[in-house]
Amino acid sequence: MKVGDMIEIRPGRMIYENQKVTKCQPIRTRIINIKVEDQNDLKFAVPGGLIALGTLIDPSLTKSDKLAGNVIG
Numbered sequence: 001m002k003v004g005d006m007i008e009i010r011p012g013r014m015i016y017e018n019q020k021v022t023k024c025q026p027i028r029t030r031i032i033n034i035k036v037e038d039q040n041d042l043k044f045a046v047p048g049g050l051i052a053l054g055t056l057i058d059p060s061l062t063k064s065d066k067l068a069g070n071v072i073g
């Protein structure tokens with residue numbers, strides 16, 4: 001993955017009706033920065049470590065574990 005790539009998070013946002021998940025809505029977004037611990041921003045990431053991806057996702061979607069899934073790049 002690299003800065004500027006489009007990614008999709010699946011299953012994404014869970015939609016509930018009567019306290020049951022009725023639908024999952026994948027979220028597509030762009031990577032705006034990549035960080036590793038205390039170091040400077042990275043230009044790309046490869047498998048094999050913990051990284052943080054900065055995206056354009058609205059923070060209200062990620063609050064209180066409302067968002068679940070894996071990144072598909």
